[in-house]
Amino acid sequence: MPPFDPVTPLKGLLVLLLVFLPIEFLAGRWLALGRAGAATDLWHYGVGYGLGRGVTDALVLLLPPTETAIARWPLGVQVVVALLLGDLMYYQLHRLLHRVPWLWQFHAIHHSSPHVDWLATVRLHPLEVVLTKIVQMGPLYLLGFSQAALVTYTLVAAAFAFGIHARVPWRFPLLRWLVATPEFHHWHHAREPRRNQQNLAAQFPLWDWLGGTLYLPRGDRPQRYGIGLPVPEGYVAQVWFPFHRLGLGKGKRTH
């Protein structure tokens, strides 16, 4: 991995703007940066980026360097296998984030946005950022994928993450069953408690199909997004929210 450069997240943001601004504008004249909560999400973006890099660097330092036969597979094969494995790990973690009450208090931050667009991708509690990185990347490092495959995997996974949140009404026939699309992930954000237990994968609906959690109805889209919890608006308040709910503050849990 190249050394951390504070300019890189700004370049990343520029790329995201160049890609998603025209797409969302064409799809519905939507300006994610102009909506309520955008400033909070930008804080999530900056902190999440730094944390993600920190955990990745820590994994490289802490895990023994493994050189296995996998590193000699063709790059494309390594990336597809890494995506499948990484998504299976994420599927299991995501399931726990929804089912274990204390974990849900942290994951609720991601679901709190009443808007689902590319910028809402990054609304994640720092603890969830760390957990996800460890669960997804740890096994891939241990299995001995090549550096090039891991870097490509990270980029493709990030592209999927932002892509499935994009605020577009388009449906992708056939493809919608093979890879995660905005339609697939927007159902996961629907403001219906039953729905956000479904479509838990980030790249392959296959894992939801096998796990019995797939929901892709014909010709329908969610009417409202978000959850019923009183998640506050500001960045610091959102980071504190789960701890407060778990009894470390003055409030009490009501989930």
Ligand SMILES: [Zn+2]
């Ligand atoms: Zn999401």
Ligand SMILES: [Zn+2]
């Ligand atoms: Zn979720």
